Amino acid sequence: MSPLRDTTKAIYDCGLGKEAGIESSPAEALRLATVDPARARVLAVRAESAARRAGDRAAESVSQRALGVAAMQLRDLDGAVTHLRRSVAAARRAGSAQLVGEARMSLASALALRGLPARAFREIEAARRELDGVSAARALVQRSAILLEMGREDEALESLRPALPVLRRAGDAQWETRALSNRGLLHLARRSFAAAEQDLVAALRLCAEHNLELPRAYAEQNLGCVKAYRGEVPAALEHFDRAEEHYHRQGMRVGSLLVDRASLLLSVRLVDEARATAEAAVRAYESQKRMHLPEARLLLSTVALVQGDLATAESAAAQAAREFARLGRRNWVALARDARLQALARRHPERVTPGQVRRSAEALAQAGWTVQALAARVLAGRLSLERGRLAQARTDLALAGRARAAGPADSRARAWLAEAMLRRADGNRYGARRALAAGLRIVEEHQATLGATELRAHMSAHRGALARLGVRIALEDGDPHGVYAWSERGRAIATLLHPLRPPADPQLAGDLADLRATVTELEERRGGGQPATALLHRQITLERRIRDRWRTFTGSSGAATGPPPIAQLAAYLGEAALVEYVQLDDVLHAVTVAGGQARLHTLGPLTAVLHNLTHLPFALHRLADARTAPANAAAARLVLERAGRVFDDLLLRPLAPVVGDRPLVVVPTGALQSLPWSILPSCAGRPVTVTPSATLWFQSARRPAVDPAGSVVVVAGPGLPGARTEADAVAALYDAPLLLTNGAADAAHVTAAMRGATMAHVAAHGQPRSDNPQFSSLRLADGPYTVYDLEMLSEAPRHVVLAACDTGRSHVVGEEVLGLTSALLSQGTETLVAPVVPVPDGETAPLMQAYHARLRAGNSPAEALASAQEHSRAEGGLQLAAAAGFVCLGAGLRAGSSR
Template identity: 55%
Template sequence: MGDMAAATRTAVRADVRSASAAGRGDDLRARAEEALRLAGVDPGAATPLASHVAEQARLARDWATVCVAERAAGVAAMQQSRLDVAVERLRAAVAAGRRAGEPTRTGEARMSLAGALLLTGHPGRSLREIDQACAELSGLAAARARVQRAAILQDMGRLDAALDDLRHALRVIRRAGDAQWATRALSNRGLLLVSRRELVAARRDLTEAAALCEAHGLAVAGALVEHNLAWVDAQAGDVPSALDHLDRTTVLFEALGLPLGSVLTDHAELLLSVRLVDEARELAEAAVAANTRDGRERHLPESRLLLSTVALVQSDLDAALDAALTARREFVHLQRREWATLADFASLQALTAADRPVTSARCRRVADALEHAGWIVPALEARLLAGRVEMSAGRTTAARRDFARAGRARHTGPADARARAWLGEALLREAEGRRPAALSALRAGLRVLEDHRATMGATELRAHVSTHRGEIAGTGLRMALEARDPRSALGWSEWTKATATLRRDARPSSDPVLAQLLADLRSTTESIGEDREAGQPTGTLVARQVALERRIRDHCRHASGGDATVRPPTVEALAGLLGDHALVAYLEVAGHMHAVTVVDGRPRLHHLGPAERIRHSVERASFALRRMARGDARPASVEAAGALLAQSCAAIGADVLAPLATAVGDRPLVVVPVGWLQSVPWSALPECADRPVSVSPSATHWHAAASRPASTGGRRAVVAGPGLDGALAEARDIASLHPTAALLVGEDATADAVSRAMDGAALVHVAGHGRLRADNPQFSALMLTDGPFTVYDLERIATAPRHVVLAACETATTAVVAGGEIMGLSAALLAGGTATLVAPVMAIPDIATASLMASYHRELVGGHPPASALRRAQSRTASADPAAAAVAASFVQVGYGGPEN
């Protein structure tokens, strides 16, 4: 498309030169009409032609042609966001039309001027101009003016009047066969219908508009329709489809030279909806900058308002309040009352988050205004806030009225709105003393969100969208703790932990686009390493790496979902698989730690104390382990680190395990930690000295892993990555313990070979470099001969290996996103179906790892199940030097660690 536009511009410039040579003998009126046609499809080509024709027509005192040419120049300037120029040229067009005594030409120029005035933030003047245009025009021209007036009325919040204009205008435009204006009318009506939540009708209008653009070569209009289709899908909650439309929109806008501010804003809003907050902040700031640079005053406050919301989610409360107040002033200046109300709500949220006083009356006023404007989800939030303010003041009757109003929307609208409405209904029922009914409402809200999440194919999107369920699940957990109900507490706590990865639909290995992108990423990463070693600059290659990662991420986000999420198991289901093991699930609520134990089918609830005290001990233990594992520290430093580790582990054990001693005794443990407890060196705790420990991100994960049948193929593989002195020897030693194992080392340890070896294997051991990417956990990787083997590579394996050992740094560590979901290498393996994973929670020296790993595999060959095998191997290594002892303590067994079922 960009090449076609360039060719058109070249041809037009040649035409301009020939026009200069031919002088007044040319048909100026035809050239003016051509410039006007080009203004909407190729503004860069239209501008020089329109300016030349206007100049020649003035010399000839042909004011009607001047009117058309100046209008063409003004429309082209609008397309290029040169709004001051657009207003100037369009005023000149109106003046020329009046001078020519042609009301039709004058009215058409007023139409364009009205659009420019709206974009510069003058809706009142814009409406006056378009009203005058409607009075001056008749027939098809009047219908076009009504389409323009509908857009202005829609922007001012007068939706019924806008819809009436569009209905009347479309009848005339369709009869006349005017494809360009039919496209504009359908696109505008589609947006209007979205605001009225009539999404099926909106998509029908936009699909018809897209077909007209395709049939008639309306490139600019087609790009705008593509953008609007993204908006419809976003409002319907179809995130993968919306992302797909936005990607195509960006390509089209860039090719046509159209301003990107509104596209950036919508993209940021969509990412925020699934809580990809850092990316959303980056795009929102870019949108503010783009709209400021392009002088798009009408769009600027929208991007600023979104920036306020993102900053609020990030707890940047000063930035959130400042952006909201600025956006409100700008909306008021533009006379956009409904949007000013939305900015009021943003200010209210920022004040509440900062613990600054707000009144229930103000919350209700904002909720009423939002409801009137069609902002469904914000209106529900404001209504819930009003109810909470009343509850905190002890005014339960007023609070119940607010909660009741919020609950009315629980059967209609987008998933967010229905879920928030169910939360309001739950709070109402709780206020009325109907606790079972309140819990039923919370479960209904969760079902809405889980059904919505199931439509998303990308693990990343499912993980982040889980944030929305946090408040609902947290409310249920609070009620369970107040009732001292361990069974209910365990069930609700599972909804605050990782479940998104349980239903990954593997992207098939036959996806050629993803395969090529991953191969390109490995090649680029390898080249970066080579250039760094040679002392060469790597800036260009790093930029390519970033671009490739973005393309891989976006490609995978477009995948659609599949079956619904696996539901948390009952206590009875867990007990049936636990046998003589004890399950310990940790909960964090309002700054305090609790635990639910399940032993012999009996659940018990335990209060453990302040979370901050335990967190501090965990951080100290992790620091001590890292210091001990370095191997190059001074003896005094190592001794101090050993003492700190012993002290910290004793404190952790006293807080999280000693209070459970009566319930769990000396049984093997299945531990379900909260996110920050995942780095605990469980084997180093005094209470775990002689017992196996399995760790799982959720009881649901453990139950799924324990339920998987044993692998029947028996294939094994041992892999050694590059760059580690001890990896090759470790791999060969371990392969010798498994005589049938495939050994992949050196040039054989490529991504394709490792993928094939892993597919359906009973056991895979990888010794090599591991890299945790906190900025983007999906690019956490194992380093192989041909480059990084990422989470995306793991997700392409059709059947995940049953038992995986990763002797690579931090590979048991996962990134925990809001909502309790996990992302990273271990999460990908668990998602694919790996039942057992053994890996470290910190960086480890390879030499100190080899003996532990060899001992572990000998125990496996000797018939011990994974958790017991790791415990026995760690016990043997504990008496070695401090570095080896620290490495041993850092390994954990994740998932199912019992005997093959």
């Protein structure tokens, strides 16, 4: 979020009403212009026509002014300027200095919004000479808003001081609301958050008392910005949602709200959504010819930079700088030029010198952009370090480090990163590690305040640079304990935080039920070749409403538990070995813990693994399709075997002298999260459990073992060949299981049955969603059962088997994972067995039956799955394809487990 935002929502105009002596219809239109602009426009057109027929120039002036003010609210700025110039002309013909002043005051607003602040200021100064009393106070409020647009905050605040008492004494609620909203923006620009919130809450109270719908939207939006600056993301989202509802009722799509929302989404690193929202803001401003178009372009540049779209980042920033210069907004020019320099430094680092970045940092600081100046100082310091200029690097990084005690969480974390870099450059490696730990604590504590899992996961991007530097220092020191600890601090924190279980929310529950019904009907219509556009739009609307509502829930206080020491971890591993993979600069490393000792290994580049991972799904698809010709199936099997050998050669064979044939606890990184480990020759028949973090495995492994006599639920979803056969076979292995099939396999029954169950087995269609992993789902009788449904469980099942395609595949965000698996693990499920690739429908029953039979015989989950997969491998064909993709996730191995 930038210190000064699009303040156009504070610039709106109000009429004088009946006290000016104008007949009621024009006055009523003017009164409604900022409350209900569409209705006001209808009334004003009628009133203007009647006034011209009657030769009533005064009424004509007021009518034209109402049309102009309404046009401003509806974002028709060219029309607004035209109507307001006509209003001034009519007022002059009427011989009324008062009406001239009022019309010029409104014209000043339109010109400011139109990107002509100098002309706007001349108009408002001329208007003030025509007005007195309450009208003069209103002109002062208008003048303050224009000064705010021009970046003259001190003068803007001073302009409001004499205006507010006059407006209060006159009982002018609309203009008092506007003055309070503008003053709230000024306090926000000065980072006086308490004062800003006090003014905006007072403005909201006036809006509620006087039924001021549009001003209420402005105040809600501004209050959302205050919350965003404080790092209160759920509260900010809630205020933005309320503002959007008010705007929607007025038929308005407001560019400034898009900018604010995109900034907030970017702050929690929801970059894809932020990009789409920023682009929508640019389009909205381009169509409205508004002066805040360059702000939207600048935001788009920032988002593109985070995404790595450096060409767009550079071009958008350069264009924004030119547009700010034309508007005379010098402070913003400094910001846009720095954004271009940041993109250029990433795109063509040889063309950027530390001196250029240093001068940019100084310009930003002079313009009041303290957070951005900090980032520029860090960049200057990094460039100096890379080029061997240690003295200058120390100066830059020391200046950047001063901001570590105040400001937003991400800014303080970046300041601690600068401090760590400085200490490392000075040879103080211990001090560097302490600085990194301080920065991580700030981010983790902020992350814990977020309730929504996706927000927590995406916020992990702020930990990335801190944790990576910690890993780098530990690798330089050859310290396996340090590499393990810093790697753990950078991964799967969202899964480790206290799970969010939102309060009973009838609206949310109703929307989820409605979504299931909508998707079911949509699929039926598509299957029948019927049009389904309306249902698709409804699905999109419901998904957004559910997502936005969930994001407003707050999280717990306090950061996640830190990683356990190696000695504790080794005690719980017993005879098993742990392998934690760490990627740095495209090179893969591993920390092994076996026999009570930790060792560090450098494995090599990931290129071959990533290449073969792209071919793996195609080969498994072919093997899983009964219609595949024998020759093609044989070729696919060769691809599968070759990929397994490539993975094995990099990932496990170099570790063989240490881990031997021990059972494995594997902590993957990045793309390895979707690896089907059973296809590696070294994993054939070996118990392997995969976990997002060693810390999560350790926490689960310490819990009492699952009671084999506990409650068991088996679910057969619709439309999956063999699901009922599989469910019957699995249920037959247990005493008194609850079997849910046909209509009973719906969301309500499944939720009730899974709550606190010892074992839950679901044979159903699975649908992973990369666009929004929280809508990844299992197909039940009444529609998709999403991650959101799972997160509403008051108590998760202890052991879950998902015999559904791709349900074990997670969406990776940095070192965080999102999807069905992470939802269950974060809610307390200890062990999860699921496929990370497509599996053939109807062919998993033998594998699942063998798995459960071995569990009943006393094997651990990892042992049971490895043994069942080994048997299926011998069968070949579809049985091989069905077995290959399944992975045991979570605490599938416990202390004392053996092969």
